[in-house]
Amino acid sequence: MKTTEIFKSKKAKWLMFGRDEAKPDKIIDTNQYMIVTENRALLMDPGGIELFAPMLAAVLRHASVEHVTDVFASHQDPDIISSIGLWDQALPDAVLHSPWLWESFIRHFGMKNIQYNAIPDEGGHIDLGGYRVELVPAHYLHSSGNFNIYDPHAKILMSGDIGAALEDTDAPIFVDNFEEHIPKMKGFHERWMPSNSAKNDWVSRVRALDIDFMAPQHGRIFTGENVGKFLDWFEALDVGKVQKK
Numbered sequence: 720m721k722t723t724e725i726f727k728s729k730k731a732k733w734l735m736f737g738r739d740e741a742k743p744d745k746i747i748d749t750n751q752y753m754i755v756t757e758n759r760a761l762l763m764d765p766g767g768i769e770l771f772a773p774m775l776a777a778v779l780r781h782a783s784v785e786h787v788t789d790v791f792a793s794h795q796d797p798d799i800i801s802s803i804g805l806w807d808q809a810l811p812d813a814v815l816h817s818p819w820l821w822e823s824f825i826r827h828f829g830m831k832n833i834q835y836n837a838i839p840d841e842g843g844h845i846d847l848g849g850y851r852v853e854l855v856p857a858h859y860l861h862s863s864g865n866f867n868i869y870d871p872h873a874k875i876l877m878s879g880d881i882g883a884a885l886e887d888t889d890a891p892i893f894v895d896n897f898e899e900h901i902p903k904m905k906g907f908h909e910r911w912m913p914s915n916s917a918k919n920d921w922v923s924r925v926r927a928l929d930i931d932f933m934a935p936q937h938g939r940i941f942t943g944e945n946v947g948k949f950l951d952w953f954e955a956l957d958v959g960k961v962q963k964k
């Protein structure tokens with residue numbers, strides 16, 4: 720499991736865990752993220768059950784188990800949060816922030832200790848001891864109850880499956896040429912994103928944010944002008960289509 724620091728200031732750092740060379744072939748490669756502040760850490764979309772051991776080892780290099788007070792799951796998918804039953808043993812005092820819509824489903828992964836903070840549809844924020852990140856609604860993109868995290872200090876949008884690309888485990892961390900990146904994203908977004916109106920609603924919401932990095936759960940991170948290029952491309956894309964093979 721490779722760890723990349725994508726932002727660092729006196730207040731916080733953002734880490735990305737991914738590009739796992741030990742990943743079994745038929746499992747989609749995922750990016751996990753963590754914000755570490757002085758006293759608290761937030762683990763975002765911690766991944767599948769098969770990733771738990773390398774993820775725990777990677778996390779513990781940057782924060783103790785007591786330091787990781789908060790976990791976020793953007794939606795219910797197994798590649799996002801099927802590891803929660805194991806994190807539940809490792810982080811018994813943590814809080815999981817996740818859509819209210821998915822509480823009775825995510826609990827099937829096993830949650831005896833971790834508390835579930837049910838995020839209302841309109842979103843809200845997570846306060847990490849004075850360091851505040853926003854929960855931005857991203858419903859139907861692709862899950863019917865779904866959120867992004869926006870950090871106004873780091874100017875990072877963690878966008879979950881939005882902006883996802885299907886890549887090899889040795890792919891670069893950042894998008895360099897946007898045009899060349901499109902074929903890795905197009906089929907995924909056409910098939911997995913079910914609603915043009917939800918998509919356009921999200922694009923207008925996200926355009927109002929000041930974003931330096933857009934960090935998806937699969938593929939590469941968008942920086943600088945590539946964030947705007949992604950929003951323009953996604954807005955124009957017709958989604959909710961089953962492709963012919």
Ligand SMILES: [Fe+2]
Pocket residue numbers: 794796799861862880
């Ligand atoms: Fe998903």
Ligand SMILES: [Fe+2]
Pocket residue numbers: 796798799879880936937
């Ligand atoms: Fe995903």
